[in-house]
Amino acid sequence: MLHSFSAVQLDYIRLWFLVQHSLTSFYKIQQHYPTLQHALTADQYSTWQKLGIHKNHLQRFQEFHRDTGQQQFQHCLKQIESSCDFVLIDCDPAYPQQLRPYTNKPPILFGQGHLQALMQPQIAIVGSRKPSTQGRQVAYDFAYYLSEQGFYINSGLAQGIDEAAHRAALQNHHTIAVMATGLDQTYPSSHQTLRQDIVRHGGTIISEFLPNTPPLQHNFPRRNRIVSALSLGVIVAEAALKSGSLITAQLAAEQGKTIFAIPGHIYSEHHQGCHQLIREGAILIDHPQQVIEDLALATQWQATEAKQSLSSDVELVPTPSPAEIPEHLLPVYRALDWVGQDLDQLSIQLNIDTATLISQLMELELLGFATQQAGHYLRCRMGKLGSE
Incomplete structure (x- = not known):
């Protein structure tokens, strides 16, 4: 549980609260002002208007400087304190170096568990929420092998492939989950015990979302950009043609990450997404050692x-x-x-x-x-x- 925030962290949280996770608005305001403290004073409303900030954010800005708005924000702070072990802003030394090069990096991360884990070499394993029995086993085997070799396995705490990867890496105390909700809740709720085990056994749970953020559909692809950005490479263990994990692979490619795909039976619907990735240039792998060799890390x-x-x-x-x-x-x-x-x-x-x-x-x-x-x-x- 957190006990205090720095003045700069508080300013970041205030602005993040006002723009409701809008990266565009946050960075537009941050770039305009020498300090965020100046941006948040009541007399800056007209400047926000001139910057073209969305009307919803302008309305929240006005409400923020009233008693009800302050009460809402104080409630949000208390929730952050109770649900987080750490908060990182992008100017903190401990903010993950892997995220820094990207213009759409999260300006703030809320976390539970072991902060040091975020600095370790990570590989993402993603795939279908409804995998085949074989696909689940393959994801588990790859995650176990790679985590045993020292990699942290990064995924999204979702059902299916994500869950298998987390459970395998958990055996070696090497897993990180990136959530698409606030840390005050767990999605899916059936993974509450898994989440607790990750924190208890050397792992980390992070989110860019404030408390009370529900599992909104558009937040999952957004979450996936963090999964891939943190990682040296992304393994798609099993995916159908319309699988959300293909979005993660696309984001990873745009970030310049290495994409690996595990093939399957040519007539299996479960593997058609992986086969498409291979046709588009992903590296075909059938053993986790190949990932290590292709990444060629001196570790x-x-x-x-x-x-x-x-x-x-x-x-x-x-x-x-x-x-x-x-x-x-x-x-x-x-x-x-x-x-x-x-x-x-x-x-x-x-x-x-x-x-x-x-x-x-x-x-x-x-x-x-x-x-x-x-x-x-x-x-x-x-x-x-x-x-x-």
Whole structure:
């Protein structure tokens, strides 16, 4: 349960409350004002009108500055406090790096569970809500294998393939669910126990939606953009031609993500969506190891015996906690992701000179917390442990 918000977080929540999750209105207002605090004062109504803000948001703006509006907002804050373990805004250091490049990223995330999980390498597994018995088993097997290898399995907490993927990854304490409702409710309601198990066993539940947001149909495709954006790749385990998971695959393609599809019987309606994706360029896979090979990540699953023999004091360890990394290297480590960034990107993002950046990256490499591939720097799940 949350106990307090920062002043900036409160401003984000106020604006998100007023524009009712409208990304267009939120970012239009944010870009116009030097600070959101200024945007939210009562005398800014005419400016909002000139910006072309929707009339519904203008009406809420007026109501917000009356007693009834303030009472509604305070009630919303109390619900956030009671239903969330953390709130992230897009300027927080802990906000997922994977989401930052996208113009339609959620400005705010409400979460339950383990915040650190969001920073881990993730693979999305999506598919039909009414899968075949075989499709459910395949999703479970792939999720179990990949989570056992260190990936966090990301999905939407829906029935069918999502559920199978979450339950499998839960066995290895490596799953993340992105919801299309507020965190004060669970959809479907039958997954309440599953949701609690995810939080209890090292996973995370997140949503961009405020409390009291019901399972509206248009919020599910919107939720899916976060599922794919957080992930290194998206696996479509089983999908019919009109499956909603094809929307996730399309969003993933637009985001530049790798799309994997598991084939099935050519006469099976359950697999026609996957076969269509393969025809359109998705990677056909029939074993989860192929996902790891195609993503070619320099992380713990690629640590060969030859690597280990180079130094007897090298062991595979879980992703380091901030306490394990020297304090002066934490900003650089947090800026790294699992895909890779070049020196110019990192230098601009961190606002430090290249010489200092190279020095700190070399330190992280020597400690086993970063690696370099083709001129790009990315996180590594290996660390050097000195002998006792």
